[in-house]
Amino acid sequence: MSNDPGKPMSKTTIYDVKVMFGDCDPAGIVFFPNFSKWMDASSLDFFVQCGILPWRELRKTTGIIGTPLLEIHTKFMRPATYGDLIHVHTSVETWNAKTFVQKHIVKKGDEILCEGRETRAFCIHPEGGRLQAIPVPDFIKDKCC
Template sequence: MSKTIVYEVNVMFGDCDPAGIVFFPNFLKWMDASSLNFFVQCGVPPWRELVKTSNIIGTPLLEINTKFMRPATYGETLQIHTSVEEWRDKVFVHRHIVKRGDEVLCEGTEVRAFCVRLPDNPERIKAIAVPEDIKMKCS
């Protein structure tokens, strides 16, 4: 079981459509930010530091699934509860639950992989096995 880290977002007027409802891609942007925040809060160095020590450039997104239940609007504070639902060999599943207090607004999962640049072709990347030290920090 992984830790659950909470990332807070203050919804701004510009995050909303003309009806004053948060435009759906903003939920995905916040989940992406919460994904990185999860690792930093668990004690994993930021990607720009990790690339220097282990060649890991980050965790690119491979798949995303999202379910929207309730709208949000500007002036509200939302909490994104992020955890790792499953560790696989080369990928992991991040689970995000977006709440306004106790009310669930949105749930999403992301499949991501830890990646490095290919030494013979730095423009290409490849997935590597999930590092055990990172898995331990997040559990």
């Protein structure tokens, strides 16, 4: 963990994806929503690799239902096609009071295909109530850093 600007404030995990024919458009280029899908999968995988229980288990003890997305920004640099093996490098760039920014760098070998930032919040959803953001729990930060 580091407080230096640009350095991740957490561990970095890697989520591997083998691109399939069905992930691509008729020109054989990966259709962009699939990158969001893989970043979302890598977001949860990050917490699981850091030792946090999957949301369905965490909900039983803490009420946390997951980390809904509040904002997303992705910059696309290079295309991918079917047969490619790509890797999503995920870390937390910033921890705020009730939100955090997760950074996903999608690579093929050493080449960066795209880079995404997602603002998310740990949320509870009490029965009969509405979805609510909670302060990022210390035990989660501790396991991720």
